[in-house]
Amino acid sequence: MNAKPRRFAPRTAALLLVCAALGCGGAALPLAAEARVKAAHPRVNVTTVLPPQVMAGLQRAHVPLSSISVVVEKIGDRTPIVALNAGKPMMPASTMKLVTTYAGLSILGPDYRWRTNAYADGSVDANGVLHGNLYIQGTGDPKLVPEELIDLVQKIRKAGITGIDGALVLDKRYFDPSTRDLPPFDDDASAPYNVGPDPLLYAFKSLSFTLTPSSDGSVAIDVLPALAQLQIDNQMRAVNGPCRGDAASVSPSVAPQANGTVIASFTGDYSVRCGPRTLNVAVLDHSAFFAGGFLALWQQSGGTFSGATREGAVPLGARLVAMHQGPVLSDIVRDINKFSNNTMARNLFLTIGAAEEKPPATPAKSARAIEAFLRRDSVDMEYLTLDNGSGLSRDEHITALALADLLQRANASPVAQVFVESLPIAGVDGTMRNRLTNRGAGGNAHIKTGTLRDVRAIAGYVASADGNSYVVVSLINDPHSEAARAAHDALLEWVYQGPEQGARQVAAPVTEPRAKSASAADGKPRKNPRKRGAH
Template sequence: MTHAFLSFLVRRLAPSAPPYAPSSVPFAAAARRAPLGAAALLLACAALACATPAQARIKAKHPSVNVSTVLPATVMAGLAHAHVPLSAISVVIEKVGDRTPIVALNAGKPMMPASTMKLVTTYSGLSILGPDYRWRTSAYADGNLDASGILHGNLYIQGTGDPKLVPEELIDLVQKIRKAGINGIDGALVLDKRYFDPSTRDLPPFDDDATAPYNVGPDPLLYAFKSLSFTLTPSPDGSVAIDVIPALAQLQIDNQLHATGGPCRGELPTPAVTPQPNGTVIASFAGDYAERCGPRTLNVAVLDHSAFFAGGFLALWQQTGGTFTGATREGPVPAEARLIATHEGPVLSDIVRDINKFSNNTMARNLFLTIGAVTSKPPATPEKSAHAIEAFLQKSGLNMEYLSLDNGSGLSRDEHITALSLADLLQAANASPVAQVFVDSLPVAGVDGTMRNRLTSQPVGGNAHIKTGTLRDVRAIAGYVASADGVSYIVVSIINDPHSEAARAAHDALLEWVYQGPSQPMQDVAEEPHSKPRKNPHKRTQH
């Protein structure tokens, strides 16, 4: 959706600044209505908790305010049911526009944030590159073009990391090449991928599931997330139709599936994808498929980025009537090549919406590297990107001492941040020129994105913009809640524990409690004595 942005929302710790806010961002709007200063809202904390380092930092900035380490009884019950100890959870709750936490438990402890790390990448990307930033994918040619439109030379495709170069976008480049008069290519299709450093490519998968789309790594010519979507449709005659998106020029399907009349057990046959010596790729399906299952779609990551892009481009090229008789390879665009066509991808504001709503790791990783390439000279490296983001955060007054960036998506065991730092970022983002785009990009509880099936029947549904994070042993939530009493809050909660998967109910209970207003009964707990932030061994010391 689009809205008029009225510039600079409530500035944290600056009550004299005009707290302007668009009406469609309830969090800043609520902060405008509520008086700054949270002393009246805060509960007395235990002496031990107030003495811990995270609390001491808060106390130093706000000596007249006590910070609570109490948690709602419903949250405590959820943690107990999941067998998650208090030492494994980090929580910060603040009123929008006021950095003084109302609740801060283990707030300064470095935690693995999973996909809530995307908040750091997307806010930094929007601020550094601008919401209207677009990626460019360009075509160049050398050689001669004859009267029949045959290019007796090479066609070069140069990528800059467009995170959403899907068929509907790439066809624009293909059509522009055709409009330039090229009907056939008698040379090679050459892919220029110098925008990202080679070290960022062909990385090992995060876990053992190498065919999972969430494991797809970044690439300057990322096409359709390097994943195929196979749709299986059974028929009463015993056949099973297989449709695939996107089309790849070299892909062939060997369909040996049979529709059966048995019960649907929910299992989908996984294809065996095998490259052949002649350059074709065969996706083989075999076995039985229950007719009662109806049409089902499975997504599978296949091939390497260059083979996938080349196959996708040539499939679209041939669909438009273009011919190709050469080979494909990687290489740089030569200085003498002439620019034929350029495709501009969607604006960054749309990309960020996809990244946060659907927690797309591959798009986040491409954005992360793009930040490094734009702020420094290409090729992009993770070190350049981390340096650029950390410099931006420091310039913005966000000194995140324990921030550790790896790939910017949260799909990492090496990325860490504290709940207090993440709350700081949410405050800054909500008071920034990109607040509208940023807040709108977050999933809405019970409505869309990764929160669409959560809290659907609870009052907080529709009143919270929450980014989720999920890894093995990690569950996290971070975002904004507009409470029933008209006040808006920032909520961050990160669990790092082998039993974290069972603690989703505790997080949902926390969001429900904040929506009802932090005046409900809570259970007092003390921060773990060893909650002093520890130096992360993966923290970058130089870039």
């Protein structure tokens, strides 16, 4: 995939006036927004309709056209083939991660690595015991999981420290305190997707409990990661009978105790027919969770600890004893987009602000840094509103036209290959693995999904059967959006089948010839998405 940057001619916009064509009542775009789009992009004015199969999906879901925003463009030609409500600000849900990850890759670089450092401020005796404090300083590594943190533990031991009789001190100054202990997005505070950002984010601050019933009436409970202060009170019984109930019926009660331990209590009956089940539960605060995880690994490696844990700054006289570098940003972005990981996206979002405007990171610094980058990159973000960069917000907004602009620019950028390959592939992996599995678009569409209550979104690239590649964006903000997945799938399949031919069949005449972009004029539009079977 050629990653050479490419200049585009000024954008032209095709306004899709669906309601006017169908007589469905109401303007397709608010008049003020429509006027702004026409003023900015006056060359083309197409009157057309959405494909019948997409319309049918919207009608079945009871989603009116005023609630959906759609843009379809050929790669390298920024004149939309389809544009409905294109300039209307919409909640994008997790498609906002495209803004954060593209900006992150471009500003920080695909090979950027977070560092987690260990410092000591006391002497080490002949037995390897540190008579002083051990400081752990975090910079927001989004993937500091047990397999990564053990590297820091082993490096500390290689530095000659086998015991600590001082305190374990956590330096978390890289993010501003205002970014911590935020209220959850919804009422499910124990859901991992609600975990907020932190400079010492460990294992997404979530425990995975695996319940395995046995015919002897017992239920084995395993937990990852290990926390030094965690104890399991297992009073579950394996019983015969049908498997009923949801995860809530077997979820533990997690309670910190006065002596510093944390007890996870399991009670009730669990059917043998349910088989093994894994529950993911967010627990404790970030500092307690990190300290427990670090000390569990420290003790498993043979290390000793007799002090307390607290937060604090690394003193000037402390010496660096170990440094862990996390995975490269390209791998982090893949995890964020493939699996729509909100917590990782929020840590990346804050890291951008810290890197561009110096720590401590704040959302305002990050928003300024990203908006400044997009302006330099000639991406029109008039209605962009950034909150936490993950899309898990009712305050984040963007237009389909702006998101299409970003996808075009990302496709022409030096980070194109890394960015596109981070998106879920329809019918193959990530959040798209179970969609379009038996359709032509399966394996031929790299699509970021987004879902919130009253929001459903798709944005990405489709390699069509006619040999071209297209940008596709569709944002639905409506109480019935959850039922509109079929409409989005129909849109992706329609693009795969060849949208230009389909558009000619349903569109009214174009009032002016479309202007070709510089990249389209040379007859070699870039095709980012891989064809079926390519990995």
